[in-house]
Amino acid sequence: MKATALAHPNLALVKYWGKRDDALILPHQSSLSLTLSPLSVRTTVAFGEGNADAVELNGYVAKGSERDRVLRVLDTVRAEAKERSLGPARMVSRGDFPASAGLASSAAGFAALAVAARAAAGLPADPRASSLLARLGSGSACRSVQGGLCEWMRGERPDGSDSYAVQRFDEKHWPELRMVVAIVSRDEKEVKSRDGMKNAVETSPYYPAWVKDAEAEVVRARDYIARKDLQALGDMCERNAWRMHATSLAADPPLCYLMPGTLALIHSLREQRKKGVPVWFTLDAGPNPCILTDAAHEVAAEALARACGATEVVRCVPGGDARLLTEH
Ligand code: 2P0
Incomplete structure (x- = not known):
């Protein structure tokens, strides 16, 4: 019922800029990014702890839209694991790079959250499912589930089920x-x-x-x-x-x-x-x-x-x- 995951941020070489569906976070166009090491975010998710959901980001209790975005991901996992009641969740996320690094930690944070939440819920490891889940928190996060060079395919379906990232080249393809x-x-x-x-x-x-x-x-x-x-x-x-x-x-x-x-x-x-x-x-x-x-x-x-x-x-x-x- 508890799992910790680590994910790296990514930087787009072909950018994502604009949604065709704001609620589902579906882009107008595909994008392509490089996953960046050594920067990383670690996220722990535990289900069945406490009386209500608790969300902590970099040592602070998350509020407002930040908290809502995390709960959306957790609620989606709870719905997928519907045969068992998972109960309230406790999530703790911490990045090893300061905000001053100029790179948003949200992509790495939501990718780590998706991987950890699925594992804590007993769902199988599945990069496609994790990418779809991470996308609901932040669009660019769907590209941080895998390493190397990843492409977020815009997809065609209105429900967003074909809008996720796939790894085109792993990190060993071009190590220089x-x-x-x-x-x-x-x-x-x-x-x-x-x-x-x-x-x-x-x-x-x-x-x-x-x-x-x-x-x-x-x-x-x-x-x-x-x-x-x-x-x-x-x-x-x-x-x-x-x-x-x-x-x-x-x-x-x-x-x-x-x-x-x-x-x-x-x-x-x-x-x-x-x-x-x-x-x-x-x-x-x-x-x-x-x-x-x-x-x-x-x-x-x-x-x-x-x-x-x-x-x-x-x-x-x-x-x-x-x-x-x-x-x-
Ligand atoms: C990108 N950016 O492709 C582009 C390039 C910034 C410039 O994705 O609304 O935090 O959560 O889906 O992913 C930053 O926007 O936006 C971004 P939402 P996100 O990396």
Whole structure:
């Protein structure tokens, strides 16, 4: 009735930006991401403890929508294990990386929650079921159930049963791949991803073009990764990030996540590429660029980030699957 799971965050090379169904968290387009080690979140779920559900995130009692999102996942598991009454749940989740790392811990947290909750409920290990479950907490979490490079297929069915992530390449396929996270600003972002993408869907004239383009890029990305073509993948990674941000820059009200430090580093990477250094950026819904490179250039990438004012840098390698740590 109790289980602990560990999951890594992921960073999209082809981004998810916009839902076709807000309640079920169904995306307009497919996306593709790299699972990032060594960063991780550990989540423990115990059913049948206490008198009411208890949710603790990073040492705090979760409230409001944060708590609701966790309970939605737990309720789904309780419904699936319907032949037995599981009772109230106690969930404790803790990330080993600070919020200042600039990477959302929610993807890793919900992936670990899905794997732990299914195990605690006595349900069999099933990456597809865990990915579907994690998606209900946060869309990008469905891509953190497995390691390496995972693709969240948008799916076609209105009930969302075919909208989950599959592993296209495991973490051993391209072990030299690196993602260097550069923290250039720690300011709290003004608009959360969930609201930013909704605004883009509803008001950006570029939105239909974004959807069509991103879907096609996923297919190309698979090919570049299969061939380990860093130049092609890097170029695609940058244009996909630019196109996601362009979609939101054209929304009403316009949304700009870029800060001066973001642009300084982006331009610096471009200059370096002219000298033959393989470094490309990607950028989520915030100001902190992540640098795609290889093992031979990760130290140079970190130095570039620091020269452009990054106060903290985290060098990541391809991470593995979310996994159970203990069976109780
Ligand atoms: C991604 N992002 O593909 C994109 C790129 C941010 C920019 O997924 O509303 O926390 O919980 O499904 O997954 C961040 O949004 O949003 C995100 P919800 P989520 O990684």
